[in-house]
Amino acid sequence: MSQQLPPLTALRVFEAAARHGSFTKAATELGMTQAAVSYQIKLLEERVGTPLFLRKPRQVVLTETGSRLAPAVGDAFNILGEAYAAARAGSGGTLCISTVLTFASNWLARHIGSFQMRHPAIAVRLDTSSHMVDFAREEVDIGIRSGDGAWPGLVSHLLFRAQYTPMLSPRLADSIGGVKEPADLLKLRILDPTDVWWKRWFELANVPTDSLEGRPDTSMGSQAYEANAAMAGQGVAILTRKFFTNEIAEGRLIQPFDLLGDDGHAYWLVYPEARRNVPKIRAFREWILPEIADFGG
Amino acid sequence: MSQQLPPLTALRVFEAAARHGSFTKAATELGMTQAAVSYQIKLLEERVGTPLFLRKPRQVVLTETGSRLAPAVGDAFNILGEAYAAARAGSGGTLCISTVLTFASNWLARHIGSFQMRHPAIAVRLDTSSHMVDFAREEVDIGIRSGDGAWPGLVSHLLFRAQYTPMLSPRLADSIGGVKEPADLLKLRILDPTDVWWKRWFELANVPTDSLEGRPDTSMGSQAYEANAAMAGQGVAILTRKFFTNEIAEGRLIQPFDLLGDDGHAYWLVYPEARRNVPKIRAFREWILPEIADFGG
DNA sequence: ACGACCCATTAAGAGCCCTTATGCATAGGA
DNA sequence: TCCTATGCATAAGGGCTCTTAATGGGTCGT
Missing domain, CATH: 1.10.10.10 (Winged helix-like DNA-binding domain superfamily/Winged helix DNA-binding domain)
Structure with missing residues (x-):
């Protein structure tokens, strides 16, 4: 009709x-x-x-x-x-961010406040579901993903590479008279010794990894938990450096060596190409890129 | 804004x-x-x-x-x-017709009823203002005009030529023993002897027009009035034949001669080209053309 | 009477929108 | 699991509407 x-x-x-x-x-x-x-x-x-x-x-x-x-x-x-x-x-009212849990808990949660201060009119909703969001099927504005940055139809901005390095509390380091060389770490309790990052990092450091075998599995499934354990002095954790710049600056963790592992993947800010100029997306992009860049070297 | x-x-x-x-x-x-x-x-x-x-x-x-x-x-x-x-x-509700007065009073007034019978949903409004209507400036749907049929931008349908001939009442004709030849008319009172139609018609009939001169001017300014006078037996009028087919059929007027004068102009139905298919205009056209054609020879 | 203003008209060109054809993904059935 | 049907996305191309530009007519104000 x-x-x-x-x-x-x-x-x-x-x-x-x-x-x-x-x-x-x-x-x-x-x-x-x-x-x-x-x-x-x-x-x-x-x-x-x-x-x-x-x-x-x-x-x-x-x-x-x-x-x-x-x-x-x-x-x-x-x-x-x-x-x-x-x-x-x-369409400018709510910014819906789909992000990997690690990034949400280790970085976004502590920084999103400054975005909200700058853009009080934009409400932020976080979606930390684990599957990779499909912008055509879900009402999501931007995503933060771990991968190689090649997603067709999406714009990708590199946030930072996932470089890892051991971290521990100052007190724990002192307890063994300081951590002078990589092998010293093996004197301590290794948080999640089954993590492949440990094996790779010790290999980069030319330290035999035999003694990692057989240690109790203390995996907690998330860097955030392991970082908390490390700050509590319960052991040494291998963590994504960028996530803990604050803790290092505040002295709650120390990074004993500059040596960084790199497994090749990175964190990316992504959104559909067609929407690059949507105000709230532009606002977020223009906030997070400098924020990440300023954020520790 | x-x-x-x-x-x-x-x-x-x-x-x-x-x-x-x-x-x-x-x-x-x-x-x-x-x-x-x-x-x-x-x-x-x-x-x-x-x-x-x-x-x-x-x-x-x-x-x-x-x-x-x-x-x-x-x-x-x-x-x-x-x-x-x-x-x-x-837009189909009211049909506004701008028409020359002569046509309105002598023909349309007596026939429009059959159009309204056939199209009861269309209200008809007659506008007999004397100036030539400009379709762009007035809310008029169709016009009936006297002229040569050449108006740019308008569709023109010939209704009939303005052919004239003398008419009188049967009683008046009898009073002089019948009208046998054109010259007989001069024995009667001529209604509006100054009308150029008289002179031309007598010339067509090969009758000297000298005696038309000096007769009292009985012009009434409108065929309708002169026709009424003729029907009342007050004289002989020269009239547009088509307008009085009815009166002749009913015996109220007679047309003594077949001879017709023709001054070249005619009555036309006109409307804007762009509106030829507007329903009410189409309805009127499809009513009046056969109606006029059927209407006496 | 002339200029200013407004609308109508015309021809030619640009840009949009639609169509055709194809690909991809999912859901349902065998 | 494979196959088919369904539904949307995409690319390329052409038709066609619409715009632009230029011109003319008509009226009002000076």
């Missing part, structure tokens, strides 16, 4: 012309030429079957039919305009 | 898609391809700045933004559609 709607552009032109009582002024408002207005009105008149304007010497005036049509058209366009504007504005 | 309205065609497509929850069905309803719907929705989403649909496996569902936008757009299009339909229908 299609309503057989009239040519909509013609209606819009008609509405403006009716409001102004002038084709020229309507043309100016709509950013087109007077000839275009004249053409569109004539088109609409032919569709309706009757003139809508009487062409008087220095002005045009609505015919009876025209004056019945005009207010309704005006109302309709007002509704349309308001709804559209609301949708446009509303 | 232009509202910066969205692309209207895209909105119409969006409205249909939202209603159906399917691009394919929306395409069917709108009579276009699914690809076109997809294109328009994408366009609109880019303008709005946020997706309006989530693409689920076998269907599309509105996002939050989309579901806020949809009802308002639906309302707006309903208003638009109704107003447009009303204007379209309303």
